[in-house]
Amino acid sequence: MTQVEAAPIAYRPTRPPGRSVRRSPSGFGLGVGFVTIYLSLIVLIPLGAVVARSNSQGLSGLWHQITQPDALSSLRLTVAVSALVSVVNAFMGTLIAWTLVRDRFPGQRVIDALIDLPFALPTIVAGLVLLALYGPTSAIHLRLAYTRPAVVIALLFVTLPFVVRSVQPVLMELDQEMEEAAKSLGAGSFTTFRRVVLPNLIPAILAGTALSFARAISEFGSTVLISGNIPNKTEVAAVHIYSQIQSDNVSGAAALSTLLLLIALVVLAAFTFIQRWAIRRG
Amino acid sequence: MGKWIGRIVALAYLMLLLIVPVGIVFFRTFRHGFSPFWDAITTTQAEHAFRVTLEVAIFAVIGNTVFGLIAAMLLARHRFPGRAALNALIDLPLAVSPVVVGLALILVYGRFEPIGRFLDNHGIKVIFSLPGMVLATIFVSLPLLARELVPVLEEIGIEQEQAAWTLGASGLQTFRRITLPAIRWALAYGVVLTLARALGEFGAVAVVSGGLVGKTQTLTLYVQQEFQNFDPIGAYAASFVLAVIAIVVLIIINVLRPKEHS
Known part of the structure; x- marks a missing residue:
């Protein structure tokens, strides 16, 4: 395939002398220009407008908006639930990755492929799917819908792949000889895991946890149907922003948006830091 | 044990x-069998939601494919001032809540903002209309393609490209005959990811579209509306279609991924 395609180039007569064979600099300039304009019009200027609007009445205005009781309670709920979800993910994600790499059972490849389903499934469908098991028409009479635990389940669903997919490759690369050495020296399997395997996994677990936290605090679609969006109770920050936009309180929406943006950026910076730290550690 | x-x-x-x-x-x-499902997804409203979803997704995929190719070539093949900034900014959309994406677009392209008013006076309606939905969808799926391409471009190196230039091929010829065949699987993979994200976007589109039935309602908005109107079969049927798309995407991804290494 490649040979056939490369052939016409190989047999091309050389160009007349004098014409440059360098890639044209104008193409490079055009590329930079296009990328800059595209990013600016779609991402940078709009996000700048959000930050500008949140500051239109100064920092005290921003503070006033985010300390409104409804806003504050949605923010508290979002941060608390996201933290809980991230901790659960750190444990369950590692366990699932372990099961997928070290265990052997029928149907394993299907399960492995299904882990990515929460990323591929539209968030509104995720919400609907969870309502089928945890909603008013629950098949197992587990009615969690419109309560805070429902928010936790929705966020656990959409963040499932992060820790699994960051730990899995590390676990696959891990040399099992060290574990065998530990066992032959008399360590139990739990001690071996804690002293030999876990230290190697920590950076991957932390990185996956950071990503799942960032995703959880900004999540909207999956919580819309299942949480019932009850202000002061089950309304997460993104849903609160949405309801503020609907009721024309754009400044309030912008203030909370800026804060969410800031939290997400800090978490992603932590993620980058963890990755660099992991690379330095080898 | x-x-x-x-x-x-x-x-x-x-x-x-x-x-x-x-x-x-x-x-x-x-x-209740196949026919209620079929009836639910062939109503005028459902069919229209399908069409809107496809239109928006196709425009977004085209935009982000062009952007992703150019940005990936710049990041992998050139050293220039601002490269580090570009590298960081490309990932920015992943950190933004879909609702914030919608709000951000309203604050620039809304009818009461300077740019939005200017466009509106010239007959271009962005918010509550297709262009705004395309912009929102582009925003949320922006990094996916570039992030697939950059590592592959870096791995294949520039030796073959340099050979082509030396033999007199132009930049475009080199790209078409050498670079493109080498990255075609990563490109296909990135397009599939972008398309899946575009078809399934809910939050950002919910904010900018207004969800006008028969006009700006996408499939995901249709799911929400049907569910809230106590028409679960409509919501389930549309969800089933979206879920099947997601599963097909997973299968394609699992087929495409190993080819990258061979």
Whole structure:
């Protein structure tokens, strides 16, 4: 395939002398220009407008908006639930990755492929799917819908792949000889895991946890149907922003948006830091 | 013993969180046979939602494919001032809540903002209309393609490209005949990811579209509306279609991924 395609180039007569064979600099300039304009019009200027609007009445205005009781309670709920979800993910994600790499059972490849389903499934469908098991028409009479635990389940669903997919490759690369050495020296399997395997996994677990936290605090679609969006109770920050936009309180929406943006950026910076730290550690 | 406990806990967790709920929705979609499902997805409103979703997704995929190719070439093949900034900014959309994406676009392209008013005076309606939905969809799926291409471009190196230039091929010829064939699987993979994200976007589109039935309602907005109107079969049927698309995407991804290494 490649040979056939490369052939016409190989047999091309050389160009007349004098014409440059360098890639044209104008193409490079055009590329930079296009990328800059595209990013600016779609991402940078709009996000700048959000930050500008949140500051239109100064920092005290921003503070006033985010300390409104409804806003504050949605923010508290979002941060608390996201933290809980991230901790659960750190444990369950590692366990699932372990099961997928070290265990052997029928149907394993299907399960492995299904882990990515929460990323591929539209968030509104995720919400609907969870309502089928945890909603008013629950098949197992587990009615969690419109309560805070429902928010936790929705966020656990959409963040499932992060820790699994960051730990899995590390676990696959891990040399099992060290574990065998530990066992032959008399360590139990739990001690071996804690002293030999876990230290190697920590950076991957932390990185996956950071990503799942960032995703959880900004999540909207999956919580819309299942949480019932009850202000002061089950309304997460993104849903609160949405309801503020609907009721024309754009400044309030912008203030909370800026804060969410800031939290997400800090978490992603932590993620980058963890990755660099992991690379330095080898 | 410990091995068994681990396996059972992991699988039970996946069953309760993922497999059983998805299974129930599939079951309920076809509980009364195939014809209620077919009737639900062939109503005028559903068909229109399909069409809007496809239109928006196609525009977004085209935009982000062009952007992703150019940005990836710049990042992998050139050293220039601002490269580090570009590298960081490309990932920015992943950190932004979909609702904030919608709000951000309203604050620039809304009818009461300077740019939005200017466009409106010239007959271009962005918010509550297709262009705004395309912009929102582009925003949320922006990094996916570039992030797939950059590592592949870096791995294949520039030796073949340099050989082509030396033999007199132009920049475009080199790209078309050398670079493009080498990255075609990563490109296909990135396009599939972008398309999946575009078809399934909900939050950002919900904010900018207004969800006008028969005009700006996409499939995901249709799911929400049907569910809230107590028409679960409509919501389940449309969800089933979206879920099948997601599963097909997963299968394609699992087929495409290994080819990258061979």
